[in-house]
Amino acid sequence: MISTHSSADTPFVVGNREFGSRLIVGTGKYPDNETMVRAIRASGSDMVTVAVRRIDLDRTREEGILYHLDPGEFFLLANTAGCYTAEDAIRYARLARAAGFNEWLKLEVIGDETTLLPDTQATLDAARVLVAEGFKVMAYTNEDLITALRLEDAGCVAVMPLASPIGSGLGLLNPYYVRAIKERCEVPIIVDAGVGTASDACLTMEQGVDGVLMNTAIAAARDPVRMAAAMREAVVAGRLAYLAGRMPTREVAVPSSPPLPE
Amino acid sequence: MDGKVTIRLNGKAREVAADITVSGLLDELGLVPGMVVVERNREILARESYAAVRLSEGDQLELVHFVGGG
Numbered sequence: 001m002i003s004t005h006s007s008a009d010t011p012f013v014v015g016n017r018e019f020g021s022r023l024i025v026g027t028g029k030y031p032d033n034e035t036m037v038r039a040i041r042a043s044g045s046d047m048v049t050v051a052v053r054r055i056d057l058d059r060t061r062e063e064g065i066l067y068h069l070d071p072g073e074f075f076l077l078a079n080t081a082g083c084y085t086a087e088d089a090i091r092y093a094r095l096a097r098a099a100g101f102n103e104w105l106k107l108e109v110i111g112d113e114t115t116l117l118p119d120t121q122a123t124l125d126a127a128r129v130l131v132a133e134g135f136k137v138m139a140y141t142n143e144d145l146i147t148a149l150r151l152e153d154a155g156c157v158a159v160m161p162l163a164s165p166i167g168s169g170l171g172l173l174n175p176y177y178v179r180a181i182k183e184r185c186e187v188p189i190i191v192d193a194g195v196g197t198a199s200d201a202c203l204t205m206e207q208g209v210d211g212v213l214m215n216t217a218i219a220a221a222r223d224p225v226r227m228a229a230a231m232r233e234a235v236v237a238g239r240l241a242y243l244a245g246r247m248p249t250r251e252v253a254v255p256s257s258p259p260l261p262e
Numbered sequence: 263m264d265g266k267v268t269i270r271l272n273g274k275a276r277e278v279a280a281d282i283t284v285s286g287l288l289d290e291l292g293l294v295p296g297m298v299v300v301e302r303n304r305e306i307l308a309r310e311s312y313a314a315v316r317l318s319e320g321d322q323l324e325l326v327h328f329v330g331g332g
């Protein structure tokens with residue numbers, strides 16, 4: 001049998017834990033919980049992000065995601081989405097850990113309401129505190145190399161530069177900076193936020209990064225389950241293309257067939 | 263002491279029985295302890311303590327859980 005994986009890939013390891021998929025998916029903004037679970041299964045992801053929120057006591061308890069998502073089936077990665085200060089992020093991180101699943105965290109400290117761009121200084125401050133408390137911190141940041149190096153230095157188990165603003169679907173705006181981060185950091189680089197469709201995910205993986213995290217691209221697709229399947233293929237394709245090594249680009253045409261005899 | 267105390271529960275005033283425990287309150291609210299994290303006066307309570315911790319007048323209680331997010 002011919003294998004499409006002629007050159008085997010290295011396993012995807014974050015913080016000493018191996019994951020089966022390089023695609024990490026969020027659980028927000030789905031039209032309903034059943035669609036969410038079907039989409040996550042179709043994505044092939046084994047790590048999924050969740051948020052921590054105050055329980056709305058006036059509403060049905062069924063809004064709790066654990067009523068729909070089996071923590072035995074998926075590795076839960078709690079986020080600090082919506083936090084605007086290091087203090088808030090640290091507080092929500094501790095609440096998430098107290099839920100009792102794991103000590104992993106997607107650290108996110110937002111600096112601006114309009115763009116949702118990260119507050120990198122506050123992210124660094126929070127990362128240092130949380131790493132010291134034993135958290136495995138996967139830090140969401142912008143595509144700035146210096147911040148990425150500092151987050152790695154702070155002990156984060158992964159650095160997660162954005163492709164473009166959260167929920168924008170603008171795709172990978174700065175492949176050069178993302179590549180620079182990948183080349184210089186030793187921890188896994190997972191591009192988080194901004195992917196809009198399968199080609200964005202593929203192009204992102206072609207930069208050589210270790211993984212991609214997305215939510216809205218799947219949840220807000222017309223058919224989230226089908227888009228999740230597309231993302232699964234796109235991430236694998238992009239990874240394979242990166243490993244295969246693309247041909248050089250040229251500004252002139254070069255024939256693929258041998259010339260006709262004179 | 264009889265009757266009721268007033269606590270702040272997720273930002274809103276709420277009257278509860280004066281000697282109620284955290285377990286008792288979760289039960290009253292129909293919440294499953296394993297699905298909830300409780301913060302009392304900004305300190306996270308260990309689940310094992312829910313049955314022992316009694317609420318006092320003016321306690322600030324935050325109940326949080328996991329929801330969908332990216």
